[in-house]
Amino acid sequence: MRSISILAGLAVALVFPAWAQGLPRDAAVNAAAPNKTLEPRVVTNSGRLEWLPHAHNLTPWPTLSHEDRRPAPKPRKVRLAGPLDGDAARGRDIAVRPDKGYCIACHQIPGEEWPGTVGLDLRGFKQRQYADAAVYQQIFDARVNHAQTVMPPYGTNNILSEQEIRDLVAFLQSLE
Amino acid sequence: MKRIALLLWLSLGLPLAGANDAHREYDAMETYEPHVRGDQSLSGSYKHWAHPGKLDWRLAGNPEENWKLNWKFMDPPFNASVHGGHFALDRGEELFRELNAKARFARCLGAGKDGLKGLRARYPQYRADLKRIAGLEEVIEYCAAREGRVLQNGSYDNSAVSLYVASKSNGMPMRVDVGKGVMRDAFERGRKLFHTRAGKLHLACSSCHTHKVGLQLRGSVITTPYGDAVHYPVYRTRYFLQSLHLRFAECNLDTRTQPLVPGSRAYTDLEVFMTALSNGYPVTVPSERD
Numbered sequence: 119m120r121s122i123s124i125l126a127g128l129a130v131a132l133v134f135p136a137w138a139q140g141l142p143r144d145a146a147v148n149a150a151a152p153n154k155t156l157e158p159r160v161v162t163n164s165g166r167l168e169w170l171p172h173a174h175n176l177t178p179w180p181t182l183s184h185e186d187r188r189p190a191p192k193p194r195k196v197r198l199a200g201p202l203d204g205d206a207a208r209g210r211d212i213a214v215r216p217d218k219g220y221c222i223a224c225h226q227i228p229g230e231e232w233p234g235t236v237g238l239d240l241r242g243f244k245q246r247q248y249a250d251a252a253v254y255q256q257i258f259d260a261r262v263n264h265a266q267t268v269m270p271p272y273g274t275n276n277i278l279s280e281q282e283i284r285d286l287v288a289f290l291q292s293l294e
Numbered sequence: 295m296k297r298i299a300l301l302l303w304l305s306l307g308l309p310l311a312g313a314n315d316a317h318r319e320y321d322a323m324e325t326y327e328p329h330v331r332g333d334q335s336l337s338g339s340y341k342h343w344a345h346p347g348k349l350d351w352r353l354a355g356n357p358e359e360n361w362k363l364n365w366k367f368m369d370p371p372f373n374a375s376v377h378g379g380h381f382a383l384d385r386g387e388e389l390f391r392e393l394n395a396k397a398r399f400a401r402c403l404g405a406g407k408d409g410l411k412g413l414r415a416r417y418p419q420y421r422a423d424l425k426r427i428a429g430l431e432e433v434i435e436y437c438a439a440r441e442g443r444v445l446q447n448g449s450y451d452n453s454a455v456s457l458y459v460a461s462k463s464n465g466m467p468m469r470v471d472v473g474k475g476v477m478r479d480a481f482e483r484g485r486k487l488f489h490t491r492a493g494k495l496h497l498a499c500s501s502c503h504t505h506k507v508g509l510q511l512r513g514s515v516i517t518t519p520y521g522d523a524v525h526y527p528v529y530r531t532r533y534f535l536q537s538l539h540l541r542f543a544e545c546n547l548d549t550r551t552q553p554l555v556p557g558s559r560a561y562t563d564l565e566v567f568m569t570a571l572s573n574g575y576p577v578t579v580p581s582e583r584d
Contacts, residue, residue: 142554144554144555144558144559144560145552145555146553146555155552155553156553157543157547158448158543158556160448160449160450160453160535160540161450162450162535164449164451165449165450165451166444166446166449167446167447167448167452167556172547176493176494176553179493179494179551179552180316180493181492181493181546181553181560182487182490182492182546182560183559184483184560187316189316189317189318190317190318190319190491190492223511232512232513233512234510234511235509235510236502236506236509236510236516266321266322268505268506270494270495270496270497271496275494275495275496277494277495
């Protein structure tokens with residue numbers, strides 16, 4: 119059954135090809151599916167590679183294809199407007215969830231095992247006494263502070279909403 | 295239908311052809327020696343795994359330090375357990391015999407009077423019949439098609455045949471010449487791609503594999519790009535058999551970047567780049583990785 123739907127999906131993909139949407143032809147997509155992005159699945163003892171729908175649509179961002187002529191979003195300077203109004207508990211949740219901020223992939227925060235060491239240790243963050251606006255900018259788009267940073271531009275690339283970034287700022291500023 | 299597609303294309307305003315003046319960002323463009331010893335000046339871990347026969351077991355037993363062996367302790371002969379890679383190797387041998395029944399398949403792959411010996415160590419290479427540079431898996435797909443069989447690049451059976459072919463070069467140093475001509479151009483394109491920021495998280499391969507080697511991403515320690523290509527296709531405990539291009543797709547997906555299909559030009563350029571960074575290191579299959 120599944121293989122039938124995959125075949126149908128491929129047939130649609132051929133009728134409605136990736137390039138029709140400005141996507142490079144060598145991107146693994148089914149342009150007609152809601153999420154577009156496909157992920158490979160290796161089937162034992164088979165000469166065919168299966169492609170399954172991926173959980174997220176990754177097509178809006180530039181790929182490594184030589185055909186891809188789409189720009190990457192430029193660094194964005196932002197101003198934190200009004201009171202912070204963030205929720206530290208929600209912020210913590212966003213920091214640990216792989217489908218959200220997943221800050222712990224690179225950073226250490228209190229109470230998490232297997233922390234990342236790519237970024238700085240964020241334990242005791244409050245003692246660093248940064249202004250909320252500076253922390254907001256770092257999360258929204260760290261390139262403004264450090265052009266070569268590996269920290270993802272969470273706001274500019276729509277990884278997190280403005281409110282979610284406010285929640286994260288509240289969370290970090292609560293770390294004694 | 296066609297009209298909808300055209301409208302979408304126009305409304306997105308994303309032409310495929312024309313000058314590539316779109317804003318893209320790159321990591322600091324490092325230089326790499328097309329030989330495993332280049333790692334001496336990158337991660338410095340090379341001294342620990344340079345000699346496959348002399349791995350330091352104390353490092354392997356220490357979870358903080360075992361990355362310095364570049365996971366080579368998971369390669370034969372250290373990893374003596376029977377794993378999925380061995381079954382794939384058997385399958386590959388069987389498929390190879392069927393495909394080569396008329397002795398055409400091996401010749402198509404480029405086998406000379408030494409047969410399959412040394413073949414793996416010379417891929418990727420320029421193929422005059424394909425009019426482009428191709429990795430071993432792409433050529434397996436092409437040559438199998440000429441025998442009337444579908445062995446899609448990245449499929450289990452394709453990688454199984456690749457593994458069998460590679461096993462005939464076991465212990466022989468990788469030697470892909472990227473010193474001149476189209477191979478040099480491909481190496482340079484691959485190097486540039488390796489430093490190109492892409493995807494939703496806006497990361498380049500080098501953001502991790504060059505600039506953060508030895509640091510931890512959650513549970514995994516990031517390793518050097520040197521010396522990896524020699525153990526592909528690799529048996530992954532989660533993915534079964536994985537070709538190098540599928541590993542690229544995995545790292546793309548992990549960093550929320552739209553993956554490309556195996557055999558795409560960009561992945562082939564990355565393969566040329568990464569394979570050249572394995573020059574001088576022995577082919578080692580079947581290997582296993584977590």
